Amino acid sequence: MKMNVEIKEGLEGIIACKTSISRVDIEDGKAVLEYRGYNIHDLARYSTYEETAYLLLFGELPTKKELKAFEEELKDLRDLPAQIIGLLTHLPPFTHPMVVLRTAISYLGSMDKEKHFMDYEHSIQKAKSLIAKIPTIIAYFHRIRTGQNLVHPNPDLGHAENFLYMLKGEVPDRIEARALDVDLILHADHELNASTFAARIAASTLADMYACVVAATGTLMGPLHGGAAQKVIEMLREIAVPWRAEEYVLKKLERKERIMGFGHRIYRNVMDPRTIELRNLAKKLAKMKDSKWFEIAEEVAKAVYKHKGLLPNVDFYSACVYACLGIPDDLFIPIFAMGRIAGWTAHIIEQYVNNRLIRPRALYIGEKGKKYIPLRERG
Numbered sequence: 336m337k338m339n340v341e342i343k344e345g346l347e348g349i350i351a352c353k354t355s356i357s358r359v360d361i362e363d364g365k366a367v368l369e370y371r372g373y374n375i376h377d378l379a380r381y382s383t384y385e386e387t388a389y390l391l392l393f394g395e396l397p398t399k400k401e402l403k404a405f406e407e408e409l410k411d412l413r414d415l416p417a418q419i420i421g422l423l424t425h426l427p428p429f430t431h432p433m434v435v436l437r438t439a440i441s442y443l444g445s446m447d448k449e450k451h452f453m454d455y456e457h458s459i460q461k462a463k464s465l466i467a468k469i470p471t472i473i474a475y476f477h478r479i480r481t482g483q484n485l486v487h488p489n490p491d492l493g494h495a496e497n498f499l500y501m502l503k504g505e506v507p508d509r510i511e512a513r514a515l516d517v518d519l520i521l522h523a524d525h526e527l528n529a530s531t532f533a534a535r536i537a538a539s540t541l542a543d544m545y546a547c548v549v550a551a552t553g554t555l556m557g558p559l560h561g562g563a564a565q566k567v568i569e570m571l572r573e574i575a576v577p578w579r580a581e582e583y584v585l586k587k588l589e590r591k592e593r594i595m596g597f598g599h600r601i602y603r604n605v606m607d608p609r610t611i612e613l614r615n616l617a618k619k620l621a622k623m624k625d626s627k628w629f630e631i632a633e634e635v636a637k638a639v640y641k642h643k644g645l646l647p648n649v650d651f652y653s654a655c656v657y658a659c660l661g662i663p664d665d666l667f668i669p670i671f672a673m674g675r676i677a678g679w680t681a682h683i684i685e686q687y688v689n690n691r692l693i694r695p696r697a698l699y700i701g702e703k704g705k706k707y708i709p710l711r712e713r714g
């Protein structure tokens with residue numbers, strides 16, 4: 336390969352596939368995010384997670400009848416096979432819940448005799464099952480590791496509301512349930528982010544859907560991607576009071592350390608549209624719960640902008656939302672996955688339908704043509 340070939344480190348700006356699932360663009364200096372052509376602000380205002388998941392999977396908003404049927408199907412698929420509950424009780428209680436999720440999804444795959452069927456109907460069925468079961472895996476593991484009885488899914492409750500109910504053992508109030516619902520809508524898809532790309536790479540080899548979702552789950556966990564949300568709350572806890580925020584930020588920047596929840600590959604100098612919605616949610620919840628997290632977060636955001644010119648990303652205010660909802664820190668990334676599963680599965684299906692193996696090239700920069708010296712002569 337020629338040495339003057341241009342390499343885009345981190346594949347920045349490279350168009351790697353076509354998609355009709357979500358669109359991220361900068362138009363007239365403002366960021367636009369649409370799912371299947373619908374603006375994220377409209378979806379956050381009027382939709383539910385179930386409706387948004389339907390939209391991502393099927394490409395159109397459902398009719399009332401279609402939505403009802405979809406919601407009922409998800410409810411029917413919520414509970415876990417006994418083997419998965421067994422797995423959750425056997426994993427060490429200190430296991431990170433993201434590792435638990437990855438392992439449980441892999442186990443679900445081992446139990447699905449039809450996992451190798453990649454046609455549209457089978458794929459949609461697996462997607463529905465994963466969307467329905469991921470909240471139960473997260474909530475059950477949390478109850479098991481904290482020595483509490485399992486709270487089984489409640490068919491009278493919607494997706495987000497039921498998750499909070501299974502996690503905490505009581506039906507959440509309407510505002511809290513809606514806050515999580517909106518958060519899940521906002522996390523449901525984001526074009527070719529790292530975890531979705533990982534899922535599509537796996538799908539391009541015709542790996543089964545569980546294998547693709549395991550690849551995505553492992554990728555989401557990294558702190559430069561979804562893992563940042565947990566790091567954000569750890570940072571806010573360390574700062575503890577709003578007046579310490581600027582000093583904390585300055586010290587981090589002096590040490591050339593990254594401040595979690597800031598910066599984005601696409602939204603360089605424009606606000607991530609999801610951040611606008613999540614900031615409003617975090618503000619409202621902080622007021623309602625008399626929580627300090629929003630106030631500290633605001634001071635951090637001001638300081639990071641003043642000293643580095645960076646804007647908060649989706650992980651920043653979502654961390655405040657989860658903290659105000661009383662969700663344990665290490666469940667922040669699994670909740671991201673609980674939202675993103677709709678996007679991951681839609682992308683896996685899109686990849687299956689129009690597949691070509693994803694296999695880019697690398698420019699070799701190591702030594703060449705070296706003479707092999709047998710071990711006995713190497714000393």
Ligand SMILES: CC(=O)SCCNC(=O)CCNC(=O)[C@H](O)C(C)(C)COP(=O)(O)OP(=O)(O)OC[C@H]1O[C@@H](n2cnc3c(N)ncnc32)[C@H](O)[C@@H]1OP(=O)(O)O
Nearest residue numbers: 558559560561563592593594595596597598599600648650
């Ligand atoms: C759901 C999501 O995945 S959203 C992203 C979640 N991740 C985080 O919040 C982790 C913190 N953020 C980051 O590490 C980065 O901004 C990323 C990984 C999101 C994007 O990275 P890239 O697109 O590769 O940006 P890149 O690394 O080129 O950064 C450009 C400049 O901004 C700086 N920068 C970017 N993010 C940060 C940050 N969070 N804190 C401090 N400096 C930062 C870089 O050091 C670099 O500065 P320089 O030009 O002075 O060297």
Ligand SMILES: O=C([O-])CC(=O)C(=O)O
Nearest residue numbers: 524525527528529600649
């Ligand atoms: O798109 C990205 O690179 C990261 C992101 O915001 C997401 O996955 O939601």
